Amino acid sequence: MDHLLSPAAWGLAAVQALLYAALAPFVVGWVRKVKAWLQNRRGAPVLQPYRDLYKLLGKEARVAHTASSLFRAAPYVVFVATWLAAATVPLLAVNLPTTTVADIIVLVGLLALARFFLALAGMDVGTAFGGMGASREMLVSALAEPAMLMAVFTLAMTAHTTNLASMIDAQLAAGLVLRPSLLFALGALILVAIAETGRIPVDNPATHLELTMIHEATILEYSGRHLALMEWAAHIKLVLYGALIANVFVPWGIAQSLTPAAIGVGLAAIVLKLVVLGAALAVGETVLAKMRLFRVPAFLNLALLLALLGLLGHVILEVGG
Amino acid sequence: MSLSDLPLLQQLVLVLAALVLFTSFVLLEQARLVSAIHAFAWQGLLVAAVTSVVAAAAGAHHLYFSSLLTVALKALLIPWMLRRLVQRLDLERHTETLQRPALVIMAGVGLVIFSYWLVLPMVEQELSFTRNIVAISLAAVLIGLLMMVFRKQAVLQVIGFMSIENGLFLAAVSATGGMPLVVELGVAFDVLVAMVLFGVFFFQIRESIETLDVDRLNRLTESAEDVVADSAQRSAAGERQ
Numbered sequence: 367m368d369h370l371l372s373p374a375a376w377g378l379a380a381v382q383a384l385l386y387a388a389l390a391p392f393v394v395g396w397v398r399k400v401k402a403w404l405q406n407r408r409g410a411p412v413l414q415p416y417r418d419l420y421k422l423l424g425k426e427a428r429v430a431h432t433a434s435s436l437f438r439a440a441p442y443v444v445f446v447a448t449w450l451a452a453a454t455v456p457l458l459a460v461n462l463p464t465t466t467v468a469d470i471i472v473l474v475g476l477l478a479l480a481r482f483f484l485a486l487a488g489m490d491v492g493t494a495f496g497g498m499g500a501s502r503e504m505l506v507s508a509l510a511e512p513a514m515l516m517a518v519f520t521l522a523m524t525a526h527t528t529n530l531a532s533m534i535d536a537q538l539a540a541g542l543v544l545r546p547s548l549l550f551a552l553g554a555l556i557l558v559a560i561a562e563t564g565r566i567p568v569d570n571p572a573t574h575l576e577l578t579m580i581h582e583a584t585i586l587e588y589s590g591r592h593l594a595l596m597e598w599a600a601h602i603k604l605v606l607y608g609a610l611i612a613n614v615f616v617p618w619g620i621a622q623s624l625t626p627a628a629i630g631v632g633l634a635a636i637v638l639k640l641v642v643l644g645a646a647l648a649v650g651e652t653v654l655a656k657m658r659l660f661r662v663p664a665f666l667n668l669a670l671l672l673a674l675l676g677l678l679g680h681v682i683l684e685v686g687g
Numbered sequence: 688m689s690l691s692d693l694p695l696l697q698q699l700v701l702v703l704a705a706l707v708l709f710t711s712f713v714l715l716e717q718a719r720l721v722s723a724i725h726a727f728a729w730q731g732l733l734v735a736a737v738t739s740v741v742a743a744a745a746g747a748h749h750l751y752f753s754s755l756l757t758v759a760l761k762a763l764l765i766p767w768m769l770r771r772l773v774q775r776l777d778l779e780r781h782t783e784t785l786q787r788p789a790l791v792i793m794a795g796v797g798l799v800i801f802s803y804w805l806v807l808p809m810v811e812q813e814l815s816f817t818r819n820i821v822a823i824s825l826a827a828v829l830i831g832l833l834m835m836v837f838r839k840q841a842v843l844q845v846i847g848f849m850s851i852e853n854g855l856f857l858a859a860v861s862a863t864g865g866m867p868l869v870v871e872l873g874v875a876f877d878v879l880v881a882m883v884l885f886g887v888f889f890f891q892i893r894e895s896i897e898t899l900d901v902d903r904l905n906r907l908t909e910s911a912e913d914v915v916a917d918s919a920q921r922s923a924a925g926e927r928q
Contacts, residue, residue: 544699545698550709683701
């Protein structure tokens with residue numbers, strides 16, 4: 367464990383955290399591009415989200431008269447909490463100090479903190495859309511969180527730890543083992559990720575001023591750098607879930623040592639995994655239609671069922687006897 | 688003995704068995720009749736896959752025949768017959784949502800836990816590697832029963848009944864390495880005949896109460912009384928004329 371506390375490891379952890387922020391708009395742009403291709407459009411360039419963020423960061427932030435100081439603080443809290451949460455998920459290498467000090471429960475907690483402030487900010491100005499978006503956001507998260515925690519417990523029981531780095535190490539050490547529990551946990555986590563990142567069929571990220579929006583409704587009053595931070599946080603959250611799914615269930619390629627070659631392979635592997643996952647997300651969003659809000663509980667109930675079956679499958683099939 | 692010590696083929700058996708359990712839950716909650724029939728076909732296919740992988744992993748060649756029989760009967764013939772029945776009854780767009788889906792699903796999860804607790808003493812015996820599947824197959828049987836309790840539509844109840852048979856077959860494969868061929872053929876024939884009889888019954892039920900909602904069967908006596916009262920009124924009216 368001593369080498370984990372070396373300056374090089376902390377440096378790499380910082381680089382990894384910066385990489386999350388730098389990579390996030392690219393992944394979002396890639397998903398939008400693939401979606402445009404599938405709809406027979408040319409689409410905006412993959413780098414368009416970077417330009418949007420740059421443009422928004424340069425603009426003046428307008429704040430409503432009725433807004434309290436919480437409204438101004440919320441974008442920073444949301445961004446920092448999401449970014450910190452992302453830093454705990456291994457991206458390039460496994461045994462980094464940031465991933466060993468915080469386990470997956472901390473990750474869920476940080477994301478809940480970000481969501482809490484997002485909902486508060488939505489209600490703060492007092493517009494109808496903001497309050498509606500906040501209440502919907504809380505509905506989705508209240509149903510998604512038990513499913514997420516169940517899936518996490520399934521993983522934790524398999525690896526005998528709640529630490530993500532140790533989980534990935536255990537997966538790599540075991541080699542290719544077909545586990546029914548992990549299959550179900552993967553399904554549950556994918557459904558939770560779709561709900562939490564506000565993608566179709568739960569929420570449409572491209573919609574504006576529509577009665578069906580969830581995430582966009584809470585940030586409707588934001589402008590300028592505040593809006594940029596909120597959008598950037600949403601992008602980071604998408605990459606966070608992508609990296610979580612990719613590196614926990616398909617950990618091959620991630621660097622286990624801190625040599626430059628291993629880290630290079632890790633970078634190539636994670637970019638490839640995220641590109642594949644992003645394309646799959648785009649295909650899913652093209653094939654599926656957005657569901658009614660009142661169907662969302664059934665959707666998340668399925669996620670909870672999958673997670674529970676994973677847990678039971680682990681106990682019945684993998685441990686029994 | 689942990690899972691990673693097993694050969695890959697035996698791990699595959701466990702994954703397929705877990706998927707059978709998942710299809711049981713899909714059947715339990717599926718609202719569309721046609722989709723439920725498809726899910727039932729998938730369950731039959733998965734049960735057949737478990738059987739053939741067990742045959743390959745344990746070297747029990749007679750199981751290949753049961754697997755073929757299962758594919759032909761439960762994954763192709765019976766779903767096709769159900770599908771044709773649904774077409775002839777004009778129920779292709781029929782949907783039936785459960786009253787409280789979340790509670791029913793949780794009841795199903797409770798049944799899984801119950802069946803695990805039930806077979807625990809059996810699992811502790813050193814059986815073959817398939818012993819863990821016994822709990823899954825018992826759970827599939829119980830969930831089929833639950834489906835017959837909560838579903839009101841006759842076709843869906845029949846699908847529940849057939850999925851009970853799937854669970855029993857899985858139990859036979861996992862606990863004893865398959866039944867003797869004579870028994871297996873007998874059961875297969877039984878199921879087929881049952882299916883034909885159910886088909887006849889569907890038409891009979893529909894002819895008498897004009898729906899396949901089985902709950903309405905309770906009201907048959909009332910409607911008979913209505914008819915009697917109606918005819919009595921009419922005859923009284925005739926006398927007056």
